[in-house]
Amino acid sequence: MYPHERILYDQYLGLIDESIANHRLDSLASLNNRSQIEKYFQQPALLTNHNVTVSGGGSFHNYYGSVGYTNERETDKSNASRYNINLRQNFTITPKIKLDLITSLSQEDTRKFNMQGMLPLNSYLPYAMFADGNGNGLSQADLKMYDGLRLPAEQLSRINLNYNPLDETRYAKNNNSSTTMARVNAGLTINLLKGLNFEGRYQYQTGSNTNYTFTDQNNYFVRNEVVNFTVADPLPVYYLPATGGHYQTGNARSTAWAIRNQLTYDGSWNNEKHRLTILAGTETRKDKQTGISTYTRGYNPQTLAYEPYDERTLKSNPIMNPVIGNYYGMSLLFGNSMTSREAETRFVSFYGNMGYTFNRKYNLNASIRMDQSNLFGTDVSQQYKPIWSMGASWLVSNESFFHVPQVNSLKLRLTYGIGGNSPNPGSGGPYDILSPFPHPWYTTVGPGYQVLRPANDKLIWEKTATLNAGLDASLFNNRIELTIDVYDKKTSDLLSYQPFDVTNGWFNGYTNFGDLNNKGIELSSLSRNIVSRNFNWSTTVTFGSNKNKITRLGGVAPTSPQSLLSAGGRAFIEGYSAYSLFSLRWAGLDNTGAPQVYNNKGEKVKFSGDLSMDDVSYAGTAQPLYYGGITNNFQYKRFELSFLVIYNLGHKMRKDVNGFYSGRLRQNIAEYFENRWKQPGDENRTDIPAYIADGSVSGSSRSLDLYEAADINIVSASYARLRDLTLSYRVPTGFLRELKIYGQVNNVLLWTANNNDIDPEYYNMGQMGLQVGSGSSSQGLQLASMRPNRMKAFYTIGLNVSFK
Amino acid sequence: MKHMTRYIYIAASMLLMISGCKKYLDVKPKGLEVPQTYEHFNGLFNNPNLLSYAIFMPVENGASAGAGVTLPVVMSDEVRLDPQYSATLAPRELNAFKWLPDIYQLTEQPAEWAAFYLQNYTFNLIIRGVLSAEGGTDQQKRALLAEAKANRALMHFMVLNLFAKPYNAATASTDPGVPIIEIPEASAMAGARKTVREVYDFIINDLTQAIPDLNERTVSRFRISKTAGRYMLGQVYFMMGEYSKALVELNSAKSLLSNSDVPMALYDYNVMMDIWAPAATNSPGIMPIAPDNQEEIFQKRVNMFGFAYTNSVFLDPGYESIYDPQDQRLKMFRDKNTQGVAIPYKARRSPIAINYGPSIPDLYLMIAECKARTGNTGGAITDLEEFRNKRMPSDVAEVTFTDQNELIKFIVEERLREYACTGKRWFDLRRLSNDPLFSGKTYTHKNGTETYTLTPDRLVLRIPKFVSQTNPAITDNP
DSSP, X not given: OOHHHHHHHHHHTTSSOHHHHHHHHHHHHTOOOHHHHHHHHOOOOEEEEEEEEEEEEOSSEEEEEEEEEEEEEOTTSOEEEEEEEEEEEXXXXXXXXXXXXXXXXXXXXXXXXXXXXXXXXXXXXXXXXXXXXXXXXXXXXXXXXXXXXXXXXXXXXXXXXXXXXXXXXXXSEEEEEEEEEEEEEEEEEEEEETXXXXXXXXXXXXXXXEEEEEEOTTSHHHHHHHXXXXXXXXXXXESSOSSSEEEEEEEEEEEEEEEEEEEEEEEEETTTTEEEEEEEEEEEEEEEEEEEEEEEEEEETTTTEEXXXXXXXXXXXXXXXOSSOSBTTBBOOOSOSEEEEEEEEEEEEEEEEEEEEETTTEEEEEEEEEEEEOOTTSOHXXXXXXXXXEEEEEEGGGSTTOOOTTEEEEEEEEEEEXXXXXXXXXXXXXXXXXXXXXXXXXXXXXXXXXXXXXXXXXOOOEEEEEEEEEEEEEETTTTEEEEEEEEEEEEESOEEEEEOOGGGTOSEXXXXXXXXXXXXXXXXXXEEXXXXXXXXXXXXXXXXEEEEEEEEEOSOOOOSXXXXXXXXXXXXXXXXXXXXXXXXXXXXXXXXXXXXXXXXXXXXXXXXXXXXXXXXXEEEXXXXXXXXXXXXXXXXXXXXXEEEEEEEESOEEEOOOOOOOBSOOOSOOOGGGGGSOOSTTGGGTOOSOOOBSOHHHHHHHOOHHHHHTBGGGEEEOOEEEEEEEEEEEEOOXXXXXXXXXXXXXXXXXXXESOSSOOOTXXXXXXXXXXXXSOOHHHHHHOOOOOOOOOOOOEEEEEEEEEEO | OHHHHHHHHHHHHHHHHHHTHHHHHOOOOTTOBOSOBHHHHHHTTSOGGGSBSEEEEEETTEEEEXXXXXXXXXXXXXXXXXXXXXXXXXXXXHHHHTTOSOOSOTTOOOHHHHHHHHHHHHHHHHHHHGGGOBSSOHHHHHHHHHHHHHHHHHHHHHHHHHHSOOOOTTTTTTSBOOOOOOSOOTTSOOOXXXXXXXXXXXXXXXXXXXXXXXXXXBOOTTSOBHHHHHHHHHHHHHHHTOHHHHHHHHHHHHHHTTSBSSOOOOOOHHHHHHHHSOTTOOOSOOSOOGGGOTTBSSOOEEEOHHHHHHOOSEEOGGGGGGSOTTOGGGGGEEEEOTTSOEEEEEEEOOOSEEEOSOXXXXXXXXXXXXXXXXXXHHHHHHHHHHHHTTTSOHHHHOOOOXXXXXXXXXXXXXXXXXXXXXXXXXXXXXXHTTOGGGTTOOOEEEETTEEEEOOGGGGSOOOOHHHHHHOTTSOOOO
């Protein structure tokens, strides 16, 4: 029972009168732990980065090397340091044989500060103070367990169940991880004939990670788990080690190699009247990941030994009548003491590309590619699917009839191609996939298997046909460079996990489910607005616009209004954008503070079960209609100033409204909860539903999802952000090649179309509190949604030194 | 010319790479399999997901469980609720308790439909592939085929007895049943509902085909042996009201009980209750669970945790009188919670999971009823007394009826005494709805001051919207 609940409870029982209760509640309300959270659980984020590069060499051999060190301190008290060394060498063995070799080595050590089971800090109860005036930790045992349960449990188990977050910081999990990566990449170019080259590239990479986490025996979770496995008889019998902590170790290793061999031909004849380029090659890759992790209880880091316990019994036969059960009053051990994994993917690709240019004006090109991966669970026939494209371009400005002095060059392009995605290996194919499912109850009848994924022999490739038309131009003495592309992409037989007919045995599965059409335009321009000796100003503008539409939907279409209103905005409906949002027409609260919406006949509806598909209307798309960025760059003598504004416009989002309207208040919630409906008549001033303590009453008397899905909670998601601003100065020095000082500010300014202080870029729709079809009990337990922190501004100061 | 040789060499080596490609790509990932071997097909039965009637979602190295098939518990006539103790019940459980037509939330995954059809997929997969599996003798593979068919029959039997009208020989050929799913085809739409007669024919056919090939011995309570197969066929006839046919199969099952590697016997509650339920304790879960309960022949269980721990579903006081005060089964109930605080009515605290699959108590009770129904009242009384002697002191276990109908009614009541508040009574309510001996009874439910009455239509669950909205071919019940 939380302290504020204890006061209300005592008042209800008549142990204290209203004035005392109010006085006590007021004193809780006057507490604020925000500064203690910052002091004890956070640190200022700081990133330091040092790099030294060297280069040199001669005609046979040259090199470029760098050594870097990065140290990162995160707000959540985790620290990471990284070292890396890179060396690139080029060898010109003969004029026709060239070799390059890149070697790199990196080492990363991280240490995470992890308070297991701690409430999210941004929604922590504000009155729960962590330390007294002298900095001694305060108990918050009430937040973990009702003392009527805790005190007898402590007596029976003889284990202390106090919870003191500051003390816990000393026993908390410390996740230490160390990763080493090494990579060798070699390239070979051999000139075989005039214009004909062989190019090979070979890479080998290996990495290993070791990590461990130790949780002290004094940690609350360790103590609590021991109590779960204690039976008082009447003296405590401990089924798990009562001394020693939890020790988790992990080892992972990855190796990967890739080989690419290709032949290229580049030749021209008749004085560049004909030019031909051909490229053909193969690529082979292999990735292998292995890992093993162990979990041991009762571990003593000093003696390096652990106390054994009967895992088999504790996992298969629940402990009856433990002091505190972890599973319906009994206790069962969950989790594995050892897990091991191995994954290997292999790829083989063949590709070719051919281009022909006539008279330096007309260009034709064609490309083809085939990719294959591991055959497991798929059929060879599904893999040999070439993807290809063909294109033509015309350099108009090279035509003799073209005389526009303002236009320096103008090129028109047109391409058409078919791309494809094969069904992910292992996610679906002609075979059912089984995974082992061991269980101690079946040891006499053989190893167990379950069907992990069902077969789907109707799966076909997802294909995308793209038609693209483009224009590249340089204007006004090359002061403006412009690229425009218009595209029309038709994707057919989209692949994803979709609902199935459960009568055939699966709720959902991997399948082809429809067609999607994307149309759009992309534009980018670079203009050198002012060019002079001391002052230069240039602007880069990018602009894009995309519209998409589900043109066909097979399989299972959403048929309930709830499926359209669900949070993610991914309700696919034929004829609408793939990221459509749907909403209900808000009809205000009724005189009990319950949400109402209008159905399509204009009648007020109070329960979501009474809605039909016709009552739901389209509310816009969650995908930006227009997007892009503008960069301006000013240079005055040795000063340089640049800034980038990005923008996303025209889309919609659901407001991340508070989802807490019933049940126990156990964490901090949004302030506007105060403005909720409290008494009849309030429905005229507020749209925020009433709070009803009893979850089952709340669930059966109203449908809160009507409020969350209502049109009043759909707002524009348009925004523009001054993403970064950089000012640098090159210090004049005689003995250095360059000395540059720079300062950068990121996430400086934000403009949003919504008035609710929501940062659309940082907003996570998945976290939205819209739970559909949830019953009274789960609605009662639904936690208040607290808005994540806004994207914070951060500052960088840097120094670049180059020696002569 | 020198360049040319080099060129040919490179081209040739590239060709070599292409030819070796299929072998290179044909690697089998560790930890995953496609069903090919006898061991795979055998292992598909040893899957803890198939142990319970509940929704499950397979994930690598385990599964996550969803709602269980708990509606029969709250729909049975002997239970009542109390408004102060209903907070832990799911909305569908509250709706089902009221015998409302629409029980599920629109987007709620309906356990009572899905649990059976989810399992059914695995059995169809085995049926399609096991005979061509690598390894295993022909006899072993035929045994697996038989076991899968028996399991498939059981799945259809369960779902039919929740979503279709009780069997009535006169109307079975027109009464809508449930879809028959006999091919593992996950991405397809299921066919429409077959008639009750067609589904029963399918079930009986699967079981009849399976029985000769089923394992003679019960090797585990998680696998179907010939004993369980005979039992299930007998139970199907019993549910159809074909008591003489049922008796043949059930007698056969009883005679096969001893063909077992695990103990098979009734517990003597007169001895065991003092061990399981010492008078001082109110805690739940007093009976042995899954693998060690000697009364179980084949486990298909419904978890009762939620009810056993939260005191949400009570035995209606009107039904307490069916128990003799010395009946040991009363100790399965408690009138205090775990902390010793009084609760308004008796609540069942054990077992924490009830077996809906073949079990020895039900075998005794079905045989006794079949004997009584077919005129062998003497035989019925002998069996019944043998059973009752294991449930209460022998001086109150005696059965003295001479009238056949009174005896049948007493046996049906014995079933209720054995299975009160476990949901198994629901299937008796359905079976007896066509029986003139029990006609004219009205069943009511009470929750606080509110009373609900069971109408004949509500002996049948309506098709969940979740199912029919996906597949409109599956039409609803009235």
